[in-house]
Amino acid sequence: MSEVAGAGRRFPGSVFRVGSEPDARFSLANERTFLAWIRTSLALVAGGVALETLGLDMQPGLRLAASIVLIVSGTLLPLIAWAWWMRIERALRSGSPLPATIVGVVLAGVVAVVGVLVLLGVLLR
Numbered sequence: 385m386s387e388v389a390g391a392g393r394r395f396p397g398s399v400f401r402v403g404s405e406p407d408a409r410f411s412l413a414n415e416r417t418f419l420a421w422i423r424t425s426l427a428l429v430a431g432g433v434a435l436e437t438l439g440l441d442m443q444p445g446l447r448l449a450a451s452i453v454l455i456v457s458g459t460l461l462p463l464i465a466w467a468w469w470m471r472i473e474r475a476l477r478s479g480s481p482l483p484a485t486i487v488g489v490v491l492a493g494v495v496a497v498v499g500v501l502v503l504l505g506v507l508l509r
Contacts, residue, residue, distance in 0.1 A: 399470050403477030414472045421465035424491070428458030435502075446505030450498045457494045 394400040432454030435447060464487060475482050 396470065399473045399477070402474050403479065406476040410476050411473065414469060414476065417472075418465050418469040421468070421487070422462055425458045425461035425465070428454045428461065428494075430458075432458065441509060442502065442505035443508045446501050446508065450501035450505065453494060453498050453501065457491070461491070 432451040435454065436451035440447060468485065468487060471483050474480075
């Protein structure tokens, strides 16, 4: 792996010191995906806050549980997105195959859990 010119000045160095500069379109697409995950995390936190703040007519314990799941997921997602961005960028720079992702499946599971909690909260009020 060769040192890329100017890589020492770019953050994070653990990514930019690997391999060679990829096609900018791929790096920018990776960045857009990272930013989409950030927007998703903001929506999860906002949804959790709104669910609890609005005080909907549902079982309070289940409403609180659903809110906590949303807020915790929205808080952890940026960290996962950052790690994922770095893995993809390193793969692009080294010419390696892109790693498989399970982030979308996990997020779908979180949304399903929240949906079940909200449904039970409405039915058991």
